[in-house]
Amino acid sequence: xxxxxxxxxxxxxxxxxxxxxxxxxxxxxxxxxxxxxxxxxxxxxxxxxxxxxxxxxxxxxxxxxxxxxxxxxxxxxxxxxxxxxxxxxxxxxxxxxxxxxxxxxxxxxxxxxxxxxxxxxxxxxxxxxxxxxxxxxxxxxxxxxxxxxxxxxxxxxxxxxxxxxxxxxxxxxxxxxxxxxxxxxxxxxxxxxxxxxxxxxxxxxxxxxxxxxxxxxxxxxxxxxxxxxxxxxxxxxxxxxxxxxxxxxxxxxxxxxxxxxxxxxxxxxxxxxxxxxxxxxxxxxxxxxxxxxxxxxxxxxxxxxxxxxxxxxxxxxxxxxxxxxxxxxxxxxxxxxxxxxxxxxxxxxxxxxxxxxxxxxxxxxxxxx
Amino acid sequence: xxxxxxxxxxxxxxxxxxxxxxxxxxxxxxxxxxxxxxxxxxxxxxxxxxxxxxxxxxxxxxxxxxxxxxxxxxxxxxxxxxxxxxxxxxxxxxxxxxxxxxxxxxxxxxxxxxxxxxxxxxxxxxxxxxxxxxxxxxxxxxxxxxxxxxxxxxxxxxxxxxxxxxxxxxxxxxxxxxxxxxxxxxxxxxxxxxxxxxxxxxxxxxxxxxxxxxxxxxxxxxxxxxxxxxxxxxxxxxxxxxxxxxxxxxxxxxxxxxxxxxxxxxxxxxxxxxxxxxxxxxxxxxxxxxxxxxxxxxxxxxxxxxxxxxxxxxxxxxxxxxxxxxxxxxxxxxxxxxxxxxxxxxxxxxxxxxxxxxxxxxxxxxxxx
DNA sequence: CGTTACTCCGTAAACGTTTACGATGGTGTC
DNA sequence: GACACCATCGTAAACGTTTACGGAGTAACG
Numbered sequence: 001x002x003x004x005x006x007x008x009x010x011x012x013x014x015x016x017x018x019x020x021x022x023x024x025x026x027x028x029x030x031x032x033x034x035x036x037x038x039x040x041x042x043x044x045x046x047x048x049x050x051x052x053x054x055x056x057x058x059x060x061x062x063x064x065x066x067x068x069x070x071x072x073x074x075x076x077x078x079x080x081x082x083x084x085x086x087x088x089x090x091x092x093x094x095x096x097x098x099x100x101x102x103x104x105x106x107x108x109x110x111x112x113x114x115x116x117x118x119x120x121x122x123x124x125x126x127x128x129x130x131x132x133x134x135x136x137x138x139x140x141x142x143x144x145x146x147x148x149x150x151x152x153x154x155x156x157x158x159x160x161x162x163x164x165x166x167x168x169x170x171x172x173x174x175x176x177x178x179x180x181x182x183x184x185x186x187x188x189x190x191x192x193x194x195x196x197x198x199x200x201x202x203x204x205x206x207x208x209x210x211x212x213x214x215x216x217x218x219x220x221x222x223x224x225x226x227x228x229x230x231x232x233x234x235x236x237x238x239x240x241x242x243x244x245x246x247x248x249x250x251x252x253x254x255x256x257x258x259x260x261x262x263x264x265x266x267x268x269x270x271x272x273x274x275x276x277x278x279x280x281x282x283x284x285x286x287x288x289x290x291x292x293x294x295x296x297x298x299x300x301x302x303x304x305x306x307x308x309x310x311x312x313x314x315x316x317x318x319x320x321x322x323x324x325x326x327x328x329x330x331x332x333x334x335x336x337x338x339x340x341x342x343x344x345x346x347x348x349x350x351x352x353x354x355x356x357x358x359x360x361x362x363x364x365x366x367x368x369x
Numbered sequence: 370x371x372x373x374x375x376x377x378x379x380x381x382x383x384x385x386x387x388x389x390x391x392x393x394x395x396x397x398x399x400x401x402x403x404x405x406x407x408x409x410x411x412x413x414x415x416x417x418x419x420x421x422x423x424x425x426x427x428x429x430x431x432x433x434x435x436x437x438x439x440x441x442x443x444x445x446x447x448x449x450x451x452x453x454x455x456x457x458x459x460x461x462x463x464x465x466x467x468x469x470x471x472x473x474x475x476x477x478x479x480x481x482x483x484x485x486x487x488x489x490x491x492x493x494x495x496x497x498x499x500x501x502x503x504x505x506x507x508x509x510x511x512x513x514x515x516x517x518x519x520x521x522x523x524x525x526x527x528x529x530x531x532x533x534x535x536x537x538x539x540x541x542x543x544x545x546x547x548x549x550x551x552x553x554x555x556x557x558x559x560x561x562x563x564x565x566x567x568x569x570x571x572x573x574x575x576x577x578x579x580x581x582x583x584x585x586x587x588x589x590x591x592x593x594x595x596x597x598x599x600x601x602x603x604x605x606x607x608x609x610x611x612x613x614x615x616x617x618x619x620x621x622x623x624x625x626x627x628x629x630x631x632x633x634x635x636x637x638x639x640x641x642x643x644x645x646x647x648x649x650x651x652x653x654x655x656x657x658x659x660x661x662x663x664x665x666x667x668x669x670x671x672x673x674x675x676x677x678x679x680x681x682x683x684x685x686x687x688x689x690x691x692x693x694x695x696x697x698x699x700x701x702x703x704x705x706x707x708x709x710x711x712x713x714x715x716x717x718x719x720x721x722x723x724x725x726x727x728x729x730x731x732x733x734x735x736x737x738x
Numbered sequence: 739c740g741t742t743a744c745t746c747c748g749t750a751a752a753c754g755t756t757t758a759c760g761a762t763g764g765t766g767t768c
Numbered sequence: 769g770a771c772a773c774c775a776t777c778g779t780a781a782a783c784g785t786t787t788a789c790g791g792a793g794t795a796a797c798g
Contacts (some may be wrong), residue, residue, distance in 0.1 A: 022529075023785055035748045040786060048746055067504045072784035074440035077751045082483065082505065091469050091666075100460050103486055112505050114451065114483040117472055119384075135436045136451070136481050148536035271667045278672055296667075297460075298640045301611035303647055303672050387788045393754055404778045417776055437765035482767060 002257070023066045032060040043068060074137045082112040083324065084133035084161075086126070086143035088150055089117040092240070093266070093294050094213060095144050097168060101317035102142060109321065114138060124151035130159045140328045142166060142320060146211050162292030162327040166320055169216040177327065177360055179320045179335060183213055186219025186309040186340035190263050190291045193307065193342055195228050199261035199289060199353030204235035205245055205273060207265035214240075217265045217293060233259055238269065253280045260351060267292040267299045267308055270347070274302065285349035295343055306344035312338055392435045401429040412437060443506045451481040452693065453502035455495070455512035457519055458486040461609070462512050462635070462663050463582060463680070467535060468685035471511060478690065482513060483507065491522035499528045505691045510631045511689060515580050531696040535689055538585040546696065548689045548704060552582055555678040555709035556589025559632050559660045562676065562711055564597050567720030568630035568658060572603035574614055574642060576634035583609075586634045586662060602628055607638065615642030622649045627657055629720060636677055637659040639716070643671065654718035663713055674714035681707055 025043070029036040034053060041049045044059045049057075049140035060066070070255035074080050083106055087099055100117065106113045114136055118125040133141055145151040151167050154176055164174045168183040194202050204221045207214030218235065225232045234257070238244040245264065253276065254256050270292035274284050277285045284290050284304055292299065315338045326333035394412070398405040403422060410418045411426045418426075429435070443449050452475055456468055468484065475482045484504055487494040502510055509531045514520040520536050523545055532545045537552040563571050573590045576583030587604065594601045603626070605614040614633065621627050622645065633639035639661035643653050653659050653673055661668065664679035684707045695702035 026784080036785085037748055037787090040744085041747085045787080050746060053746080067500060069444070069784050070504050071440045071443035071506050072753090073440070073786075074753095075755085075784080076443055076786045078753075089473060091466060091468065096461060096465055096469070099463070100458065103484055104458060107485060112483050112485065112501060114481050115472055115479065116476060117469070131436065132481060135439050137440050162380070242667045246670055268667050270672075274669045275670045275672055298611045298637050298665075301615055301637075301641045301644045303644055395754080405755085406757090406778055407776085410777085413756080419776060422776080438754050441783090444754080445786085471773075599766045682791095685748075 010132035021142070022069070023064045024069070025066075027064065028057065028060050028066050031064065032057045052135075069200050080137040080139045081110060082114055082136070082138050083321075084136065084138035084141040085113050085115040085140060086129050086133065086145075086154075087115060087117045088147060089119055090146070092146070093268075093296050097311070097313040098144050098316060101313040102144075102321065104314070105317045105321045109325070111139075118150070120149075121157070122150045122321075126150065127157045130154075130157050130163070140164070140324045142324055145170070146213055147208075148210055148212060148215075149322055151212070162324060164320060164324045164327065166316070168212040169219070169231070170212055177323070179323050180212075180337055181311050181316050182337040182339050183216045183311070184220035184223070185319035186293060186311065186342075187217040187263070188224040189340065189342040190293060191221045191224035192228075192311050193291060193344070194226070194261045194263060194289060194348060195230070195259070197289060197348055200230055200351070201233050201260040202230070203262045204232070204236070205248065205262055205264045205269050206235055206237045207269065208239045210238055211240075214265060221263050236343060240266050240268055242272030242275075245269040245301060246276045247272075249273035249276035250280075253277070253282065258282060261289040261348065262291075264292045267294040267302075267306060268295045270299075270306055270308070271302060278303070285347050289348035289351075291348050300345060302347070305349050307343065307345045307348045309340050309342050311340045388394075391438070392433045393438070394435075395431050396433065397426065400433065401426045447506075449506040449508045450479065451505070451507050452690075453482055453505065453507035453510040454482050454484040455498050455502065455510060455514075455523075456484060456486045457513070457516060459515070461515070462637075462665050464515055465683060466680070466682040467513050470682040470691065474686045474690045475682070478694070487519065489518075491519045492525070495519065495522035496526045499523075499526050499532070501528060503669075506636055509533070509693045511693055514539070515582055516577075517579055517581060517584075520581070531693060533689060533693045533696065535685070537581040538588070539581055546692070548692050549581075549706055550680050550685050551706040551708050552585045552680070553589035553592070554693070555662060555680065556586040556632070557593040558709065558711040559595075559662060559678050560590045560593035562660060562713070563630045563632060563658060563717060564593070564599065564726050566630070566658060566717055568721070570602050571598055571631040572601070572628035572631050573601070573605070574617065574631055574633045574638050575606045576609045576638065578606050578614075580609075581633060590632050607634075609635050609637060611637050611641030614638040616641075617644045618642035618645035619649075622646070622651065627651060630658040630717065631660075633661045634660060636663040636665045636671075636675055639668075639675055639677070640671060641714070647672070654716050658717035658720075660717050669714060671716070673716050676712065676714045676717045678709050678711050680709045703705055 024106050025036045025039045029039045037056055038049060038053060042054050080326045085102055087095055103113050116129045116133060118129050138161060141163045143154055145154055145165050145167045151165060151170050154165055155173055165176050166180055167178055168180040172178045191202060202225060204218060206218045209215055220234050236248050237246060264273060270290050274290060277284055277288060282288060292306045292308035295308045299308055301305040319338060323333055323335055394405045394408050398408045407422060408426055411423045451517045454471055456464055463556060472482050485498045485502060487498050507530060512534045514523060514524055514536045515532050520534060520539050523534055524542055534545050534547045535549055536547055537549040539547050560571060571594060573587060575587045578584055591601050604618050607617060633642060639659050643659060646653055646657060651657060661675045661677035664677045668675040668677055688707060692702055692704055
């Protein structure tokens with residue numbers, strides 16, 4: 001009655017031992033009556049395992065709740081099942097949206113993500129973060145680099161694993177390849193919408209020129225105008241904040257230079273300038289048309305609901321993850337950028353609804369009464 | 370001329386070999402002319418190493434750019450230098466703010482963070498996520514659980530490492546301890562502000578009752594009112610969205626039940642209801658006072674600028690990380706919750722500026738003219 | 739029946755650390 | 769001068785996997 005059908009269980013730890021040590025591949029092996037090598041094979045879907053044995057091992061694995069020790073795996077294979085995300089610490093709309101979406105698709109593809117955020121000065125912090133990520137054992141790194149300086153730091157940094165940068169309109173280098181949404185197109189969409197509405201005097205409340213997004217949206221605005229045979233109007237460069245937009249718009253009002261239409265580089269920017277106008281009795285869209293960029297939550301309930309352009313972060317994340325995984329595995333993948341869409345609401349209207357034609361043809365005198 | 374002062378370098382890989390293999394502890398050892406044990410000792414600040422040797426080893430480490438292999442360390446010590454963050458996938462203000470802040474303080478304390486987000490149904494996904502985090506080798510887990518169901522799933526789940534939950538007003542269990550900001554206080558602050566302004570008819574546009582935040586903010590509103598000897602007014606339970614608030618407010622207008630003052634459970638909620646009022650010529654704060662909750666970016670440029678309450682996510686993150694680290698190390702730490710602050714702007718005004726007294730004392734007839 | 743080939747499985751070594759233990763040399767004490 | 773003691777260092781084993789290799793069976797084939 002000694003050796004039963006299950007061979008060498010006796011000389012091993014009892015399956016339901018009181019101690020909560022995590023079961024190892026050896027525990028599984030002894031209980032299933034096979035060698036650890038066989039267990040490893042079923043774990044890795046290797047051939048050379050009979051169906052029956054595979055079944056049995058799988059059953060034991062489920063029974064005792066075995067889970068593969070990632071550290072051990074990583075140690076011996078030196079490849080990993082996690083990818084690193086490097087982001088700037090800013091809680092801004094774009095970066096955060098991208099970050100969340102990225103985590104989502106990574107998880108669905110079976111990768112854990114470890115994220116690190118960096119701060120100025122980037123030169124040091126970026127290299128340090130890349131290193132940390134590296135010896136955490138990530139297989140690849142995606143960096144969300146909205147600001148130009150950060151991207152530069154990434155370009156100058158060295159890293160053993162593939163690095164992909166999400167940066168609108170930045171170029172790729174041998175070490176670092178780039179992917180992004182086609183934000184220039186987004187800006188063109190916005191501007192073209194204004195053009196289609198009959199506006200000819202279209203200003204731009206730009207974002208920060210330290211940001212790729214700011215640069216590229218401005219470029220789109222310009223290009224769109226030129227393509228339509230129009231000369232670009234006023235372009236004010238700001239910092240994305242409502243505050244800047246508010247004060248700048250106030251200035252415009254004082255100088256009686258309020259344009260017919262404005263493409264705001266972000267919804268927050270739009271928010272600020274709309275308030276400045278509202279306080280001075282200039283109505284949107286009756287007196288001035290505004291279109292934003294981002295479609296932040298609530299922008300459909302601004303006063304008025306904001307016409308804006310929406311980026312598809314999920315699609316962006318999906319694609320860029322695909323691209324990174326491709327790079328990690330040496331595959332080659334499609335890299336056409338995602339296209340944003342225009343969402344039309346109520347903040348931009350037909351141009352000649354009023355008599356205003358000149359560059360400052362706003363009926364002055366505050367208050368709608 | 371064979372054996373020089375540096376003993377066994379010859380039989381090892383050349384220091385500047387062309388291949389880019391990462392240097393190991395052995396590389397350091399052979400170059401420094403000591404055994405790997407000694408290197409390990411200096412790495413871990415162990416005693417039993419002479420100052421001179423330590424110096425030399427440190428120098429070599431720096432020279433060849435040695436970095437400790439975390440997988441190997443984790444494998445043998447089974448403790449780790451990373452902490453896991455579990456979050457719901459929602460890009461909502463509170464959770465995201467907490468997440469970013471958490472990552473920040475973790476990094477500053479020398480921990481990497483690996484984040485996983487879960488979706489409904491929580492029962493399965495939470496346990497799976499906890500497991501994944503566990504065998505990623507995290508030393509502890511912080512879960513950002515704004516919604517009640519998710520918290521329940523966490524309570525029911527099992528996990529070897531300490532789990533801390535950030536959930537407003539939820540209670541701790543033996544397995545899972547809880548930490549949060551004192552949101553009830555926040556709600557009281559908001560309500561009290563309205564009371565101080567002389568309002569007696571104070572309604573609440575609540576958030577979702579599936580969220581702790583929704584529940585706790587409502588509780589604060591109620592309690593504050595009772596403490597002041599007032600009977601709580603209308604309480605509408607929504608879903609945080611501007612849309613819901615907009616439509617609900619519209620309903621109120623139609624039924625002529627617009628209250629004197631409203632405590633909105635979130636800034637987005639406030640945004641929606643303010644628009645509904647604006648469309649109907651009901652002015653904020655002249656006709657109805659509104660205070661929000663969150664202080665989202667741009668709320669200072671709403672029309673009107675929103676009086677609201679701000680949470681200190683950085684402080685929250687700092688404290689909760691402290692608490693988790695304490696649990697991991699068996700320490701005991703202070704756990705008094707962080708307090709939010711009221712930020713007064715322009716959306717709430719003195720009560721009796723108009724004759725309106727009755728529950729529906731709004732001058733009907735749209736348009737400000 | 740002997741050979742070959744194939745299927746399935748066990749074994750050993752390696753991955754880069756940490757930890758416990760043992761070895762060595764020097765210094766002090768009686 | 770013998771002894772113990774301390775400081776410093778080297779060595780072996782272990783952590784839980786994967787991978788390369790080899791060996792035992794079995795089936796096919798002459």
